[in-house]
Amino acid sequence: MGELYALDFDGVICDSCGESSLSALKAAKVRWPVLFDGVDSTIEDWIVDQMHTVRPVVETGYENLLLVRLLLETRTPSIRKSSVGKIPIPHFLSLITMQPRLEGLAVEGILESWSTLKPIIMEEWGENREALIDLFGKVRDEWLEQDFAAWIGANRIYPGVSDALKFASSKVFIVTTKQSRFADALLRELAGVTIPSERIYGLGTGPKVEILKQLQKRPEHQGLTLHFVEDRLATLKNVIKEPELDKWNLYLGNWGYNTAQEKEEAAAIPRIRVLQLSDFSKKLK
Structure with missing residues (x-):
């Protein structure tokens, strides 16, 4: 026995939330460089901070990339390029077209409805699960190789x-x-x-x-x-x-x-x- x-x-x-959030931010910049044009360190720091709040919804690492982009669009609605109206979405997602004062409500909505929201934004953004997994792993590998101590230290x-x-x-x-x-x-x-x-x-x-x-x-x-x-x-x-x-x-x-x-x-x-x-x-x- x-x-x-x-x-x-x-x-x-x-x-590992610190590391996964920073890796996701790095990967999101690679995947969607145009969205991050003009995004300063203050907004990036806010995103990483909010990632600690929404982390409970993550099942697989690549989802961190989706959350980083969603949080960016919540914080900076003007960068949102695609038309939300084409796809029925939970009401809270419309918050990202409103003012930053509603950030907290949007984060709460992510916690409550991520399983519903994830496939919707994957379709809306034209994303592929395997491609995001590969990108997330590649960015982590590069960080690990270039600055092993910093990568380890983020965990x-x-x-x-x-x-x-x-x-x-x-x-x-x-x-x-x-x-x-x-x-x-x-x-x-x-x-x-x-x-x-x-x-x-x-x-x-x-x-x-x-x-x-x-x-x-x-x-x-x-x-x-x-x-x-x-x-x-x-x-x-x-x-x-x-x-x-x-x-x-x-x-x-x-x-x-x-x-x-x-x-x-x-x-x-x-x-x-x-x-x-x-x-x-x-x-x-």
């Missing part, structure tokens, strides 16, 4: 997690939508931990529910108590929908990228335990 932990990375092990491992990983008696797997090479670099450099590559399931390895199914089916994992720690409530709800995954103990990390409303909702779901950071570190040890 023993314990197996499947851990999300961003928002559970690593606070932080949550307090206590490094030691918990180093001394974990449980079998630990990383299950993330982050590209594996970035998760590996951060584990090595910030946490001082080396996790074998076959235990890191990153972007492109399949949906998390399918990875959990694979892990529980392995002969060497039979009899282990299964734990999945995630900071996205939507992901945990997807697990609950799969009867095959009933054996997994589910945890919402309340230190990660989720809202007060999501924490409250999770607390009302019997299958999910809302976990404190200190309790998480103790459980891993």
Whole structure:
């Protein structure tokens, strides 16, 4: 008998919001250079700051690029080139044609309606998911190669997690939508931990529910108590929908990228335990 932990990375092990926001800003300038003509550091700083607020909606890294552009158009409505009227959109998106005094309302709208908004703006802007993923990865790679210390420094491992990983008696797997090479670099450099590559399931390895199914089916994992720690409530709800995954103990990390409303909702779901950071570190040890 023993314990197996499947851990999300961003928002559970690593606070990467600073790095992902700056990388997204760099990538957005490459993807939409005309929109950033005349955009000064004050506006850029505001965008990065607001990215911390809207970060809970992000499932996969490329979405950060979309958020950067949307926030830019919220802050500077005059740059918006396309016609909103061609596509039915949630009411709050019309805020980006109004005055900056409504910025807060637009950010609130993003938090409430991102799943509806994302495909709409992808279509309106003529964007391709795979192309944005490739661009985001390329920009990160370039930053990592050109200034490794600055790239690493824009991330932080949550307090206590490094030691918990180093001394974990449980079998630990990383299950993330982050590209594996970035998760590996951060584990090595910030946490001082080396996790074998076959235990890191990153972007492109399949949906998390399918990875959990694979892990529980392995002969060497039979009899282990299964734990999945995630900071996205939507992901945990997807697990609950799969009867095959009933054996997994589910945890919402309340230190990660989720809202007060999501924490409250999770607390009302019997299958999910809302976990404190200190309790998480103790459980891993």
